[in-house]
Amino acid sequence: MKTAQIFNIYRGSTSDGAGIRDTVFFKGCPLNCVWCHNPEGIEFQNEVWWEKGKCVGCGKCIESCTGNCISFGENGIDIDRKQCKHCFVCGEVCRHGAIQRIAEEYTVSQLCDLIMRDKEYFEVSGGGVTASGGEAMCQYEFLVDFFKVMKQNGINVALDTSGYCDSEKFKGIMKYVDTILYDIKVIDENAHIQFTGQSNKLILKNLEIYKKTDGCKPLLWIRTPIIPNMTDTEDNISKIADFIKKNLNGCVKRWELCAFNNSCVGKYQKLLSDWKMADENLLTKTKMERLVDIAKQSEIKEVMYSGLTKKEEMC
Amino acid sequence: MTRDEARDYLAEMFLKLRGQFFSLGGRKKDNTDATNTVSYLVMEAYDMIDDYNNLGVMWHPDMDGEFYEYVCDVLARHGAGIPSLVNYDVIYNTELRSGVSEEDACEVAYSGCQWYCIPGKEYCDQDTNAIVLTDPMFRALDEAEKNNIDSFETLYDIFEKELKRTCDALRVFKDAQYDILHLIWPEIVTSLNCHTTIERGLDITEHRGVDYQFTSTNILGIPNVADSFFAIQKQIFEKKAYTLTELKSALATNWENREGMRLDFLNEHKYGNDYDDVDSMYVRITETIADIMDSMTNNRGQQYRASLFQFQGHTTSGVIGATPDGRLAQEPLAHGCNPTAGRNKNGLFATANSTAKVDNKKFLGGSLQVELQPKFFDGKNDIYKYVENFSKAYFKKNGVQINLNIMDLKKLEDAIEHPENPDYQNIIVKVTGYTSRFITLSKSFQKEFVGRTNYNDM
Numbered sequence: 084m085k086t087a088q089i090f091n092i093y094r095g096s097t098s099d100g101a102g103i104r105d106t107v108f109f110k111g112c113p114l115n116c117v118w119c120h121n122p123e124g125i126e127f128q129n130e131v132w133w134e135k136g137k138c139v140g141c142g143k144c145i146e147s148c149t150g151n152c153i154s155f156g157e158n159g160i161d162i163d164r165k166q167c168k169h170c171f172v173c174g175e176v177c178r179h180g181a182i183q184r185i186a187e188e189y190t191v192s193q194l195c196d197l198i199m200r201d202k203e204y205f206e207v208s209g210g211g212v213t214a215s216g217g218e219a220m221c222q223y224e225f226l227v228d229f230f231k232v233m234k235q236n237g238i239n240v241a242l243d244t245s246g247y248c249d250s251e252k253f254k255g256i257m258k259y260v261d262t263i264l265y266d267i268k269v270i271d272e273n274a275h276i277q278f279t280g281q282s283n284k285l286i287l288k289n290l291e292i293y294k295k296t297d298g299c300k301p302l303l304w305i306r307t308p309i310i311p312n313m314t315d316t317e318d319n320i321s322k323i324a325d326f327i328k329k330n331l332n333g334c335v336k337r338w339e340l341c342a343f344n345n346s347c348v349g350k351y352q353k354l355l356s357d358w359k360m361a362d363e364n365l366l367t368k369t370k371m372e373r374l375v376d377i378a379k380q381s382e383i384k385e386v387m388y389s390g391l392t393k394k395e396e397m398c
Numbered sequence: 399m400t401r402d403e404a405r406d407y408l409a410e411m412f413l414k415l416r417g418q419f420f421s422l423g424g425r426k427k428d429n430t431d432a433t434n435t436v437s438y439l440v441m442e443a444y445d446m447i448d449d450y451n452n453l454g455v456m457w458h459p460d461m462d463g464e465f466y467e468y469v470c471d472v473l474a475r476h477g478a479g480i481p482s483l484v485n486y487d488v489i490y491n492t493e494l495r496s497g498v499s500e501e502d503a504c505e506v507a508y509s510g511c512q513w514y515c516i517p518g519k520e521y522c523d524q525d526t527n528a529i530v531l532t533d534p535m536f537r538a539l540d541e542a543e544k545n546n547i548d549s550f551e552t553l554y555d556i557f558e559k560e561l562k563r564t565c566d567a568l569r570v571f572k573d574a575q576y577d578i579l580h581l582i583w584p585e586i587v588t589s590l591n592c593h594t595t596i597e598r599g600l601d602i603t604e605h606r607g608v609d610y611q612f613t614s615t616n617i618l619g620i621p622n623v624a625d626s627f628f629a630i631q632k633q634i635f636e637k638k639a640y641t642l643t644e645l646k647s648a649l650a651t652n653w654e655n656r657e658g659m660r661l662d663f664l665n666e667h668k669y670g671n672d673y674d675d676v677d678s679m680y681v682r683i684t685e686t687i688a689d690i691m692d693s694m695t696n697n698r699g700q701q702y703r704a705s706l707f708q709f710q711g712h713t714t715s716g717v718i719g720a721t722p723d724g725r726l727a728q729e730p731l732a733h734g735c736n737p738t739a740g741r742n743k744n745g746l747f748a749t750a751n752s753t754a755k756v757d758n759k760k761f762l763g764g765s766l767q768v769e770l771q772p773k774f775f776d777g778k779n780d781i782y783k784y785v786e787n788f789s790k791a792y793f794k795k796n797g798v799q800i801n802l803n804i805m806d807l808k809k810l811e812d813a814i815e816h817p818e819n820p821d822y823q824n825i826i827v828k829v830t831g832y833t834s835r836f837i838t839l840s841k842s843f844q845k846e847f848v849g850r851t852n853y854n855d856m
Contacts (some may be wrong), residue, residue: 095745095747
């Protein structure tokens with residue numbers, strides 16, 4: 084039976100497509116973006132993480148560890164992830180919920196059962212389900228089965244993807260999807276490699292494949308994370324606008340510029356890893372509005388920004 | 399009178415009356431929408447003055463869409479739980495089920511915290527009655543332990559028997575009260591405003607003073623009893639990790655020196671997370687309550703009805719001892735049909751779904767209390783749309799009432815410590831079914847309020 088590791092199901096999202104949606108986060112991602120907001124979704128293998136505030140320091144996880152990889156450390160505990168055998172016994176013995184497995188394994192029918200509980204919320208709002216991650220496309224076989232059941236039940240399906248996936252699979256998934264939320268982060272290839280660990284050649288190629296399918300279906304929403312000193316240059320937005328205009332002319336329903344925030348800093352702490360962007364500030368409204376103006380060169384009707392912005396000093 | 403004059407008079411009236419309950423929406427006798435110009439004027443009057451008030455809007459699928467959108471806009475903008483949102487078709491069916499005629503049932507109105515009645519034809523004996531459900535549970539645990547029972551079903555049978563005893567005691571008390579009520583507490587003004595009282599020469603409190611004289615009863619602590627029974631079933635009868643005797647002594651000492659054991663009971667699935675296993679325990683208990691109440695009539699020959707609700711009592715700390723759900727004696731009980739604070743961890747939809755699993759037409763209300771933090775809507779412009787969609791979906795699932803606050807938790811926490819701060823003088827919150835100025839609530843209620851699960855992430 085096909086299963087997938089799912090690290091979160093956000094029931095009631097209004098940020099991942101039309102209406103009210105349940106967003107399913109699949110574990111594992113081929114990219115490694117500097118600004119990643121779901122760092123617990125990068126590794127394909129399920130892992131544990133640890134929450135300092137819940138830990139009472141009883142040491143039960145250390146005693147029970149079958150790989151001898153947990154020890155008391157300077158700030159609480161240390162986990163040697165290379166030694167971890169992924170038995171998850173530590174999570175089972177922790178009564179305080181301080182150490183927990185990140186993802187849960189779902190079969191297609193378990194996942195569908197859960198999503199169908201919220202169908203009334205989708206119906207009244209024009210919403211549905213969104214597959215996200217990690218990179219949902221890495222679970223292609225599971226995804227096809229899952230989407231098929233959703234479509235049979237009349238649920239609107241969206242796919243939130245980086246576009247970094249096998250082109251045949253990308254072609255294959257399109258017939259089950261109503262809306263694709265597609266990231267174009269950076270046009271310059273070297274910058275893309277620097278910020279995400281991968282080239283963007285495949286990502287841009289898959290968009291051209293999309294364009295070749297007829298009738299601009301599924302709906303295409305472009306999203307660009309606006310990251311300070313990385314993707315937030317006027318040059319980058321202008322180049323993306325040119326790319327869209329040239330290659331996707333008329334097919335993009337909307338383009339959303341997603342302003343950076345550091346609200347995920349707690350997740351990096353739970354993973355016991357440092358995050359370079361922990362203290363990075365929000366962008367200003369003026370800046371976001373300026374980028375939206377540039378993005379309008381793409382001739383997309385609906386261009387907007389989302390997310391929090393910094394209060395600006397009045398002069 | 400012009401439209402604006404009418405609205406201004408209503409606003410003036412609200413400022414003077416305060417605290418009264420007003421009901422909008424619902425359906426007319428021909429089943430069509432009862433929303434009219436006055437419905438708009440009432441909402442606009444409140445929108446102008448932003449004072450505390452107790453408005454209720456009875457939604458149904460055929461309601462004027464523009465009006466309901468405005469209602470949700472007012473609710474979201476003011477953030478003070480005004481108005482309450484009520485599912486008209488469910489409360490109409492509750493009245494039919496209680497024996498009210500179709501003609502009268504369509505008149506049903508939102509008439510109190512989360513009470514509904516037939517105006518002018520019903521004697522509202524509602525939130526004065528309560529059953530503390532933990533009592534029959536504790537008695538059942540005592541008997542089960544004494545008899546050394548070996549199955550959960552036997553324990554549940556004893557609980558059912560004990561619950562019947564509690565209900566019987568209530569019935570005996572109420573019958574005695576009904577016999578003399580008109581002698582010591584007649585309600586003359588209400589009687590003058592009712593349909594049959596003058597014709598029959600009877601006070602509303604007397605036998606048959608009006609046609610409908612149901613006895614409604616709050617049930618306190620259903621989520622705690624459901625969580626308790628579920629934990630007992632798992633820990634004692636399935637995993638056999640503990641015995642009833644150990645549990646009894648742990649409860650007697652408020653889990654002292656048994657923190658590990660308490661966590662084992664606490665870590666079992668809890669009601670309010672859309673888990674079918676524990677939610678079905680909750681539903682089973684509500685069905686047991688409904689069955690018992692269905693078989694009971696008062697000495698006026700009228701139905702008993704349970705409410706999955708309690709407007710106070712859940713904050714009375716230390717009175718109700720530690721419970722097998724892992725709750726310490728000093729912690730509040732659950733508020734009405736809402737999960738015990740801090741135990742619903744799967745978000746708003748999961749909690750809403752759990753409460754909607756109950757067959758709500760068998761009860762006189764059970765309101766979902768939602769506390770949202772302004773953060774929940776950070777970077778969003780269409781807050782009212784979310785409120786509108788959420789409430790409609792919840793009502794499609796047969797939920798009966800929503801009380802929704804949008805409150806800055808930090809501000810409230812600070813207001814507990816600094817009630818003198820001018821900024822905090824007029825913070826209005828929907829406490830249970832009623833609204834109040836936050837700083838005038840008792841400290842224990844203030845603390846319970848800020849301790850509720852606040853959904854802050856979207």
